[in-house]
Amino acid sequence: MTRNIHIVGAGLAGLAAAIRLSERHDSRVTVWESTGKAGGRCRSYYDAQLDRRIDNGNHLMLSGNRAVLDYARRIGGDARLEIGAPDFPFLDLATGARWTVRLPRTPLGLLSRHARPPGVALRDLAGVASLLTAPRGATVAQAIRGRGEMWRAFWEPLTIAVLNAAPEHADAGLLRTSLRRTFLKGARAARPVLAPEGLGPALVDPALALLERRNVPVHLRAPLGEVSIKDDRVASLTLGGETITLGPDDAVILALPPSALGRALPGLPVPGDGAAIVNVHFRVAPDPAARLPAITGLLSGRLHWLFRRGDVVSATVSAVADDPFWTRPRDEVLAEVWPEIAAALDAPDAEPLAARLLKEKAATFDPAPDSAARRPATQGPAANLFLAGDVVQTGLPATIESAVASGDMAAAAALRGR
Numbered sequence: 001m002t003r004n005i006h007i008v009g010a011g012l013a014g015l016a017a018a019i020r021l022s023e024r025h026d027s028r029v030t031v032w033e034s035t036g037k038a039g040g041r042c043r044s045y046y047d048a049q050l051d052r053r054i055d056n057g058n059h060l061m062l063s064g065n066r067a068v069l070d071y072a073r074r075i076g077g078d079a080r081l082e083i084g085a086p087d088f089p090f091l092d093l094a095t096g097a098r099w100t101v102r103l104p105r106t107p108l109g110l111l112s113r114h115a116r117p118p119g120v121a122l123r124d125l126a127g128v129a130s131l132l133t134a135p136r137g138a139t140v141a142q143a144i145r146g147r148g149e150m151w152r153a154f155w156e157p158l159t160i161a162v163l164n165a166a167p168e169h170a171d172a173g174l175l176r177t178s179l180r181r182t183f184l185k186g187a188r189a190a191r192p193v194l195a196p197e198g199l200g201p202a203l204v205d206p207a208l209a210l211l212e213r214r215n216v217p218v219h220l221r222a223p224l225g226e227v228s229i230k231d232d233r234v235a236s237l238t239l240g241g242e243t244i245t246l247g248p249d250d251a252v253i254l255a256l257p258p259s260a261l262g263r264a265l266p267g268l269p270v271p272g273d274g275a276a277i278v279n280v281h282f283r284v285a286p287d288p289a290a291r292l293p294a295i296t297g298l299l300s301g302r303l304h305w306l307f308r309r310g311d312v313v314s315a316t317v318s319a320v321a322d323d324p325f326w327t328r329p330r331d332e333v334l335a336e337v338w339p340e341i342a343a344a345l346d347a348p349d350a351e352p353l354a355a356r357l358l359k360e361k362a363a364t365f366d367p368a369p370d371s372a373a374r375r376p377a378t379q380g381p382a383a384n385l386f387l388a389g390d391v392v393q394t395g396l397p398a399t400i401e402s403a404v405a406s407g408d409m410a411a412a413a414a415l416r417g418r
Contacts, residue, residue, distance in 0.1 A: 004247065005414055006237060007031045008224050008264075009255030011040020012400060013388040015207045016071050016407025017253050021414065022214040029216045032239045034223035038208055040257075041363065042400060044200030050283045050312060050354045055199045057279050057360060058307045058316040059400050060161070060295070064182035064189025067405040072203060075210050080202040082194045086187035089293045090117065090153070091344055094300035103187045117153035124150035128184075131176050137369045140167035140175055153299060161304060163367040163397050164274050164318045171369045174397045181396075194294055196309060203400075227252075227264050229382045246384070251414045254380065255388035255407060258365045261376070268381060269374040271391060273362035274398065275321035280337055281314045282352040288345040289313065301340045311353075313341055320359075330357045364398035365391050378409045384417060386410040 005021055007014045010033035021029045037043060043056045061068055063083055072078040086103035099118050116125065127144040134143030140159045144151070144167070156167055162178050163170040183190045195202040211218060225238030234252045237244045246252070254261060258270045280303075289311040296306040302325065303315040315337065320326045326333065334355045342350050365371065375393045380386055388410035389403060396402035 002026060002028050003249040003251065004028050004030065005251045005253065006239075006244065006246075007253045007255060007388075008237070008239070009033065009040070009260075009389065010038035010218055010220075011255060011389070012042050012071075012203060012403040013040075013390065013407040013410070014253070014255035015039075015204065015211075016067075016404045017255060017388055017411040017414075018211055018216055018218075018407075019071065019074055019207055020408055020411035022211060022216050024415070027415075029211075031211070031216065031218040032222045032224070033218065033220050034260075036220050038218060038220070039200055039204040040403075041360065042199045042203060042403075044198035044204070047281070047356055049356050050281055052283060052310070052312050053198055054281050054309075054312060054314065054356070055195075056358060057277060057363070058305065058314050059199060060305070061193035061195075061400055062182045062189065063191040063193060064185055065193065065399075065401040066181075067408060068203075068401050069193070071207075071404045071408075075203075075206040077202045077206040080195060080197050080206075082196060084192040084194055084294060086191045088192075088295065088297060090297040090299065092153075092299045093340055093343055096343075103183065103190045105188065106186045117149065119149040120153065124148055127151075127155060128179075131172055131179070134172040134176065136173065137373075138172045139369060140170050140172045143172040157297060157299065157304060160318045161316075162399075164277060164364045165367050166319055170367045171372045173369075174367055174372060174395075177395045178397060178399075192295055198309075224254075224256075224260075224264055227254075227385075229385070232383050234382050234385050251384040251386065251417065252380075253386045253388055253410045253414060255410070256391075257362070257389060258391045259362065261387065261389070261391060265381060268376060270376060271365035271371040271374050272368075274364035274366045275319045276326070276359055276361045277363040278317040278320050278326050279314060279358045279360070280317075280334060281312055281356040281358070282334075282338065282341055283312050283354040284341075284345065284350065284352055286311050288347040288350055291347075292345055296344055298340060298344065302337055303340045306341070306344055313345070315341065318363075326359065333357060367397055378406070378413045379417075386413045386417070 088101045159167040222240030228236045388406040390398040394402045
């Protein structure tokens with residue numbers, strides 16, 4: 001007998017769950033999305049001001065992100081991904097120093113001087129051991145005591161980038177899991193995975209096309225209303241103003257961000273909202289653009305990471321909640337951060353051809369230890385209700401890898417729960 005599985009949320013978690021479930025012939029899958037476009041926080045669109053296609057946010061994927069790469073292969077999006085060399089260029093804006101961290105083939109090679117920032121001694125790597133043995137509930141700052149060059153050039157920017165929070169606020173366990181699955185395995189798991197055409201064409205559009213071929217409907221502009229639970233089962237859903245009654249074998253996957261999940265299921269403990277993330281995009285002249293690597297880390301400035309795609313240089317600034325600078329008028333902000341881009345381009349007199357500033361509020365869940373401890377399990381508060389999204393207990397921070405992995409987990413749980 002065919003069962004109905006309703007997936008609420010068409011971000012990467014919901015799409016990943018739909019792809020998994022649509023591979024079977026005993027389930028009728030339907031996807032519901034409250035907005036007018038699938039992809040969630042991983043979307044690409046044409047920006048008229050830049051006259052280019054851009055992503056709404058920058059996301060660093062690595063070759064150790066097995067869930068993402070497997071998902072890309074399943075949907076046929078892997079042809080639109082490129083795996084780069086395990087080299088990470090940096091620029092210190094205060095000193096003008098440039099260097100490249102080259103990750104070795106094996107974990108033992110991490111002891112090499114080429115695998116650490118300049119000025120970092122071998123003894124400074126003791127922070128790695130401290131992080132790996134940190135107790136539950138510790139922050140990154142509590143786990144790693146040293147505050148030397150390794151802290152300034154590695155631990156602090158890494159924590160802010162991965163967890164969208166300062167080390168004093170971020171859960172050490174989340175950073176530990178991320179490093180164990182990527183950088184601590186050596187180059188094979190830490191090569192950057194790039195999407196030259198954009199994240200949407202690589203991870204969203206192929207999934208939607210595949211779901212269409214499999215006759216899986218994706219309903220847009222269908223916000224979730226009431227989730228009615230009776231006798232330990234979801235009895236009905238209100239979606240887009242329509243009430244859907246579930247049969248005895250039917251199931252629901254809620255693939256929602258924390259705040260939306262909390263509204264849908266009052267009483268369910270969920271993490272708080274994390275800090276905002278700002279993305280600035282500059283279209284620049286082709287010659288200086290070509291000199292910039294695809295990814296560059298910045299120190300001693302307001303910008304943290306640069307991503308170049310063609311002649312567009314995008315900068316990501318994480319954990320901006322407490323910085324009033326980012327509340328200033330858009331043109332003032334762009335004018336002040338442009339010199340950092342120009343320095344990275346090694347073109348101090350250059351001017352941008354066009355610019356765009358985007359701010360995403362509550363871009364991630366709050367990664368503080370007490371907040372992260374409230375991440376819900378895949379099994380929801382009813383026998384036929386399952387949860388997905390990077391907010392669930394994947395062990396990872398709020399990343400693309402976590403979102404896709406959560407969708408896989410929810411799909412597997414829904415099949416087991418039949």
